[in-house]
Amino acid sequence: MRQQDKNPTYAQKFCIAKAGKLLMHTGGLVPGARVGVAVSGGVDSMVLVRVMRARQRIVPFATELMALHLNPGFDPANHAPLAGLCEALGIAAHIEVTDHGPRAHSPENRKNSPCFYCAWLRRKRLFELCRHYRLTHLAFGHNADDLAATFFMNLFQGGRVDGMSARESFFSGRLTVIRPMLLVDKRQILRASREWELPVWENPCPHSKRSKRLEIATWLTERFASDKKSRTNVVNALRRWQLDKDAADR
Known part of the structure; x- marks a missing residue:
């Protein structure tokens, strides 16, 4: 696994540069920021760890990073490679095995989908760790x-026009949620992950292959398969719309 990249590839530089551009545009990082990086073990969050470490070296002010991983409890050992990655990168880590997954699939959860309930438990715990x-x-x-999948899911499922903010404040400004990779296409993330040889692992959740979000994402992929120009137009339009919306909300 290559941890130091003297000659980064195009995909690696693309991810790092796009994240930096978004962070500067939104004011996502400030001097002295203490950043928790939510790591699920999937390709997106693992690339985010590498990107945030690279940005930490680039920005002209001090920041701190900590990886936060909450194992949902289906496979208590599958996160083992994350500890090695964080050690190699010199990043602190909080790794915790939870029961969020089994609870979301138990009689305890009678009102919501397992995905919704598990995500709610995870978000709640992440906020607690940020405070701690x-x-x-x-x-x-x-x-x-x-961003595209979320926009259409909100449109089809909730009847509202809403996306996914690049920067949001919580708890009267005490915590800022950032999404540095929101301008980056999945294709570049997959390439960067392969080139960094990141230890991505499979999601063992029984709903990982049949969630509503995945259904809409698959629909979009099929819709754009025969018309790449329409994909570019939709993604670029949503990027501009989301950034304009974020700017108006601040």
């Missing part, structure tokens, strides 16, 4: 494809 470690920022690895 006095983190000022929480970074998620959502990308441009996630």
Whole structure:
């Protein structure tokens, strides 16, 4: 696994540069920021760890990073490679095995989908960890494809026009949620992950292959398969719309 890249590839530089551009545009990082990086073990969050470490070396002010991983409890050992990655990168890590997954699939959860309930438990715990470690920022690895899927899911399922903010404040400004990869296409993330040889692992959740989000993402992929120009137009339009919306909301 290559941890130091003297000659980064195009995909690696693309991810790092796009994240930096978005962070500067939105004011996503400030001097002294203490950033928790939410790591699920999937390709997006693992690339985010590498990108945030690279940005930490580039920005002209001091920041701190901590990887936050909450194992949902289906496979208590599958996160083992993350500890080695964080050690190699010199990043602190909080790795915790939870029961969020089994609880979301149990009678305890009678009103919501397992995905919704598990995500709610995970978000709640991440916020608790941010408070415990006095983190000022929480970074998620959502990308441009996630933005498109979220937009259409909100439109079809909720009847509302809404996306996914690149920068949001919580708890009266005490915590800022950032999504540095929101301008990056999934294709570049996959390439960068392969070139960094990241230890990505499979999601063992029984709903990982049949969630509503995945259904809409698959529909978009099929829709764009025969018309790449329409994909470019939709993704670029949503990027501009989301950034304009974020600017208006601040």
